[in-house]
Amino acid sequence: MAERIGRRRQIAPDPSFAARFEELTRRLSEPQPLAQARARAFARFFELGIPTRRDEAWKFTDVTRAVNRPMRLAEPRPVAVELLAPYRLGGEQAHRLVFLNGRFAPELSDCARLDGRITVTSLAELARTRPELLAHSLDALDDGRSFTALNAALVEDGAWIELAAGSQLAEPLQLLFITSGREEAVMAHPRCILRLGPACALTLIETHVGLGEAAALTNLVVQLSLAEGAFLAHDRLAFAGANQTLLAKLDGELHARSRYCQTTVVVGGALVRTEQELRIEGAEAECLLAGVALPRAHETVDNFVRVHHRAGGSHSDQHFKSIVADRGHHVFAGKIIVHPGAQKTNAYQKNDNLLLGDNAEVDTKPELEIYADDVKCSHGATCSDLDASALFYLRARGLDLETSRALLMHAFAREVIDRLRDESARALAERMVTARLGERAPLLRAEPLEEAS
Amino acid sequence: MTALLEIENLHARVDGKPILKGVSLSIAPGEVHAIMGPNGSGKSTLAFVLAGHEAYEVTDGSIRFGDEDLLAMEPEERAHAGLFLAMQYPVEIPGVGNLYFLRQALNAVRKARGLEEISAAEFLRKAREEARRLGIGEELLKRDLNVGFSGGEKKRNEILQMALLEPRLAVLDETDSGLDIDALRVVAEGVNRMRSPERGFLVITHYQRLLEYIVPDVVHVMVDGRIRRTGGPELARELEARGYEAFVGRLAA
Ligand SMILES: Nc1ncnc2c1ncn2[C@@H]1O[C@H](COP(=O)(O)OP(=O)(O)OP(=O)(O)O)[C@@H](O)[C@H]1O
Numbered sequence: 001m002a003e004r005i006g007r008r009r010q011i012a013p014d015p016s017f018a019a020r021f022e023e024l025t026r027r028l029s030e031p032q033p034l035a036q037a038r039a040r041a042f043a044r045f046f047e048l049g050i051p052t053r054r055d056e057a058w059k060f061t062d063v064t065r066a067v068n069r070p071m072r073l074a075e076p077r078p079v080a081v082e083l084l085a086p087y088r089l090g091g092e093q094a095h096r097l098v099f100l101n102g103r104f105a106p107e108l109s110d111c112a113r114l115d116g117r118i119t120v121t122s123l124a125e126l127a128r129t130r131p132e133l134l135a136h137s138l139d140a141l142d143d144g145r146s147f148t149a150l151n152a153a154l155v156e157d158g159a160w161i162e163l164a165a166g167s168q169l170a171e172p173l174q175l176l177f178i179t180s181g182r183e184e185a186v187m188a189h190p191r192c193i194l195r196l197g198p199a200c201a202l203t204l205i206e207t208h209v210g211l212g213e214a215a216a217l218t219n220l221v222v223q224l225s226l227a228e229g230a231f232l233a234h235d236r237l238a239f240a241g242a243n244q245t246l247l248a249k250l251d252g253e254l255h256a257r258s259r260y261c262q263t264t265v266v267v268g269g270a271l272v273r274t275e276q277e278l279r280i281e282g283a284e285a286e287c288l289l290a291g292v293a294l295p296r297a298h299e300t301v302d303n304f305v306r307v308h309h310r311a312g313g314s315h316s317d318q319h320f321k322s323i324v325a326d327r328g329h330h331v332f333a334g335k336i337i338v339h340p341g342a343q344k345t346n347a348y349q350k351n352d353n354l355l356l357g358d359n360a361e362v363d364t365k366p367e368l369e370i371y372a373d374d375v376k377c378s379h380g381a382t383c384s385d386l387d388a389s390a391l392f393y394l395r396a397r398g399l400d401l402e403t404s405r406a407l408l409m410h411a412f413a414r415e416v417i418d419r420l421r422d423e424s425a426r427a428l429a430e431r432m433v434t435a436r437l438g439e440r441a442p443l444l445r446a447e448p449l450e451e452a453s
Numbered sequence: 454m455t456a457l458l459e460i461e462n463l464h465a466r467v468d469g470k471p472i473l474k475g476v477s478l479s480i481a482p483g484e485v486h487a488i489m490g491p492n493g494s495g496k497s498t499l500a501f502v503l504a505g506h507e508a509y510e511v512t513d514g515s516i517r518f519g520d521e522d523l524l525a526m527e528p529e530e531r532a533h534a535g536l537f538l539a540m541q542y543p544v545e546i547p548g549v550g551n552l553y554f555l556r557q558a559l560n561a562v563r564k565a566r567g568l569e570e571i572s573a574a575e576f577l578r579k580a581r582e583e584a585r586r587l588g589i590g591e592e593l594l595k596r597d598l599n600v601g602f603s604g605g606e607k608k609r610n611e612i613l614q615m616a617l618l619e620p621r622l623a624v625l626d627e628t629d630s631g632l633d634i635d636a637l638r639v640v641a642e643g644v645n646r647m648r649s650p651e652r653g654f655l656v657i658t659h660y661q662r663l664l665e666y667i668v669p670d671v672v673h674v675m676v677d678g679r680i681r682r683t684g685g686p687e688l689a690r691e692l693e694a695r696g697y698e699a700f701v702g703r704l705a706a
């Protein structure tokens with residue numbers, strides 16, 4: 001049986017998905033254009049099926065077990081405010097949208113300071129007030145991926161965020177997703193649509209936090225567009241629960257001279273798949289992606305990246321890292337596509353992995369596809385254990401083996417953590433990484449030293 | 454009086470290849486010994502064996518450090534006991550701040566020696582003072598450990614670590630190579646400041662010049678994994694004048 005499944009690119013979705021879809025449409029009873037868009041998406045999901053490892057895009061990760069089983073639509077379970085406190089990032093001035101199991105929770109959010117520069121509407125509200133707009137937006141993104149279609153069919157909430165031309169926000173915007181379940185497996189399909197007008201600037205902090213031991217699937221879709229000269233710093237932190245699956249799809253469009261800086265830190269989650277497709281559509285845009293993942297135990301972190309250069313004179317740079325322990329598994333499949341005519345493109349891609357132990361696994365597949373001749377591109381991947389001579393050097397100065405190892409791992413992760421734009425995001429990432437690597441590596445920052453001087 | 458370091462009939466190999474073939478050497482507290490010898494004769498190998506590098510496998514012989522069996526100790530335990538190796542090629546460690554590391558190392562060593570952790574302020578004061586004496590700028594202290602340091606800066610940084618860790622025995626593996634004349638004097642002064650009746654030094658070098666600044670009590674010549682001759686400072690001058698060629702030739706004959 002398992003053999004035969006393995007031979008097909010897709011398998012049929014569990015029948016419970018159809019039941020959930022009916023349940024949802026009945027409950028929401030939305031007007032035609034939106035109901036139809038959902039129905040189209042759901043048909044598309046069934047057509048695409050659940051991808052197996054035969055599907056190139058899922059070559060190294062078996063998603064079927066985590067996803068293709070009966071799950072209920074998640075209810076927004078209340079969460080104690082204190083539990084959220086450590087994850088509220090961006091400082092006093094930040095705008096903050098909190099989602100409980102995929103549903104916008106206004107009572108936990110901070111939207112009071114929103115003004116004309118930025119418009120935020122929950123997707124549930126948008127579905128009521130402007131169903132045709134949401135329908136159009138759901139239709140607009142068909143990337144041939146099952147889970148994007150499933151999201152369009154089952155999305156209940158999320159956010160529609162627009163920045164008017166020239167809006168430059170000094171304070172960050174945080175999207176905080178809390179996933180918690182009790183016993184039964186639940187799923188949520190939030191979607192966020194973020195549009196930055198010309199010459200806008202924003203720091204976006206996206207945080208995923210898993211609470212509780214129950215199995216849960218969060219299937220997020222984020223649609224980004226950066227108009228000419230816009231700037232978006234995007235800090236992503238994922239701390240999913242041990243039995244939780246996070247599928248985070250990002251679809252982005254970068255116009256001329258826009259700049260996008262994304263930094264992702266993943267600590268925890270049975271399966272975390274970050275998938276992104278970024279299209280540089282205008283000249284001289286910049287797209288900088290960095291990430292570090294620390295899977296351990298039986299966790300998998302799968303990072304799937306496509307960067308398209310469709311216009312010339314642009315720069316993209318990817319630096320993804322992982323520290324894999326126990327039976328942890330990290331997948332990196334990244335491709336840079338330089339389309340015809342995208343001359344004077346600079347595009348780089350690097351994947352560095354630290355494998356701790358014989359059972360840790362890394363699959364890495366950096367790729368370049370170049371259809372222009374005047375470009376500078378490079379890609380590469382490394383896999384290694386901790387550097388023996390560095391380890392010896394530290395020990396020879398008196399640090400014990402465990403501390404030395406933790407220090408080197410921490411140093412490896414730090415290069416990415418340091419790129420997080422928001423200070424509080426950096427501090428939280430640092431704490432999570434330290435906790436995971438063992439308390440022995442005290443925080444690497446030099447602040448206490450500086451204060452003393 | 455017990456020796457500070459007592460090496461007897463030491464044999465060691467790397468990758469299954471014998472490198473040290475019966476080294477015996479005894480350093481008393483307060484003494485400075487120099488080891489000279491042609492490239493590939495095993496000087497760095499001896500230094501690494503002393504510091505406990507696991508790539509170097511000891512197949513015979515013994516090393517006592519004070520009253521302890523050095524070979525039974527982990528590298529960090531050797532550091533705690535007061536052994537310091539200034540490496541020929543100090544390792545670059547990105548992501549670990551130089552000052553941060555120095556404080557961690559100092560506190561690890563102090564803790565093992567039953568001393569209290571040093572306060573941040575006291576540490577900074579000491580580190581800055583030593584750094585100033587060694588001509589190490591503030592910028593270098595703030596950089597990642599050895600990353601992008603010039604050859605000479607790396608060597609000075611090793612001496613800075615030594616000065617703060619206050620070892621009982623310091624092994625300096627070609628600390629002079631790559632140094633300009635002024636830096637050589639600065640580093641040698643750093644070493645001389647630390648000379649004391651309790652502390653010993655094992656200085657590995659190719660050049661007589663260093664030994665004019667750090668005047669050794671004993672000079673050894675290592676050839677092909679053995680100490681072939683031992684003498685006073687005049688032996689270094691003899692080598693400088695005649696080279697190893699005649700030496701090796703005469704011995705081989
Ligand atoms: N890690 C290693 N792996 C393989 N061979 C090694 C290793 N370390 C040393 N050797 C070999 O052992 C021999 C002695 O090397 P060693 O570095 O001890 O010489 P040395 O006397 O310090 O030379 P130099 O004056 O050039 O520094 C050389 O042939 C060297 O190639």
Ligand SMILES: [Mg+2]
Nearest residue numbers: 496497498541
């Ligand atoms: Mg050497």
